Amino acid sequence: MPVATDTDAQDTRPVIACFGDSLTAGYGADPGQSYPDDLQRRLDAQGYRYHVVNEGVSGETTKDGLERVDRVAARHPKIVVLEFGGNDGLRGLPLEQTQSNLAAMIESLKKSGAEVVLAGITLPPEYGPDYIAKINAIYPALAKKYHVRLLPFLLQGVYGTPGDMQEDGHHATAQGNKQVAANVEKLIQPMLRK
Template sequence: MDKRPVVVCFGDSLTAGYGTDLGQSYPDYLQKDLNAEGYNYRVVNEGISGNTTKDGVNRLDSILALKPAVVVVEFGGNDGLRGLRIDDSRTNMDKIVGTLKASGTKVVLAGITLPPDYGPDYIKQFNDTYAMLATKYRVPLLPFLLNGVFGVDGMMQADKTHATSKGNEVVARNVLPLLLPLLKK
């Protein structure tokens, strides 16, 4: 039985590592980075492709059952791509972050954005959701999970939505600086 404290990466296909080989998701690389830095934590990948914020709310009990020290929350992309109401996504994200925080779990919030064809108003409201929640719950925010990955040769799969294995290595390095201050060596 692994007794190390748990870091849960909780999200959709970007967390799951969609389209990459086993062991090449950003949570896999995050585990390697934590090990290399001398942090004794177990990273658990709770990413499910296609999940919306509503699915995240429905999965909260199973996440809390893992008794995580920290949860990296990455949801919203599927809501946005499906054009779901921003208010509904915000309510769901608020419930996810609020429930985790109320349980005593530390949270890191990872944002995502949408392609420009969704229109500037919708995109701005969508992006603002992450900043609002980070402020409300005083949690660290990575505004764009795919920073340094999106639009970079070799970092994105042909679908222009999901990171490659190389891209996931960068995503893990994006998450790491927000996570480390919440961990004990």
Template sequence: MRRRFLLLVALLLPLPIYAAPAAPVPAIVCFGDSITAGYGAEPGHSYPDYIQKALSARGYRYHVVNLGISGNTSKDGVNRLKDVLKLHPAVVIVEFGGNDGLRGLPLSVTRDNIDAIVGTLRKAGSRVLLAGITLPPNYGPDYIHQFDEMYHAVAAKYRVPLLPMLYANVYTVPGTIQEDGIHPTAKGAELIAQNFLPLLLPMLHK
């Protein structure tokens, strides 16, 4: 009788509720130079910060990681790939080449480096969004054309989306570029983030 009573009590007691472990939040890595790092802007006002805000506002559950370092060339990007790979990112926005061009580095070297960055990330299973940039007119039309085409060639080779000019519709807006004439203000960074969204959103899942 006592056993039956204890069994009845056990059946009537509420079952313990165990919460399933939370799924890890996938990472979007913004990988680049000073433009990505947010050089000259207040903390929280780089374009990766604005991408995070835009995604969160739209209900996308991703963690945007800023791996931009001021002064980096494409070679530095190759050397830092291990820092990106250890995060196992779902998506990587690759933004390199501006410092290469301003320093007049051989285009073949820059292209090989960007090719290595994109190829390594794709092989690791990350989706890649490639960002291009152009050079001032004094570099000459031939050099600028070859520089611009470099991004198109790499994007076509790996079939990754390309934002040909991340400053599109930015330079023409007052208050978007710092006094150095190169780096975006907070307002400019927000516009750059908006430039990325039409290419980035189709790569994500809600």
């Protein structure tokens, strides 16, 4: 569970909250090697004054995210990078519920004044083309309905790239997270202000 630290409280820069599951948390990578860490370094290097907060919790489903969304909204983030659904898919949960939970999170975050961007995921081939097509369709449908920017696949340019994925085949390595941060930066670029 992400914990607000004293340094977070003293940091007056606008917040970018990276809100998701293990892909956001940086599962399996060393501390400081998650994609939100790399995103902070990228923005700092370009002179953007934002405070990137990692609100990723490994193992969470969209239901867990929905239970946490108010705490994330309470940080008054300027931008939220929303990434959930992988664990729902891996557990074979009803995808109507996944879509409904994501929709409720988007609504709640937008109501708090945050600009939301959506980062989609997909599943390994062994889950079958029908199920994969259904999960893949959730993200563009929500992006269209709520007029939010979409990164169709968070691990674009990472999945299947040697050295970018951990042996489990689900999570990015420290090297892979650098590319994920680049993907996310490109997604939020039009929203950034210097």
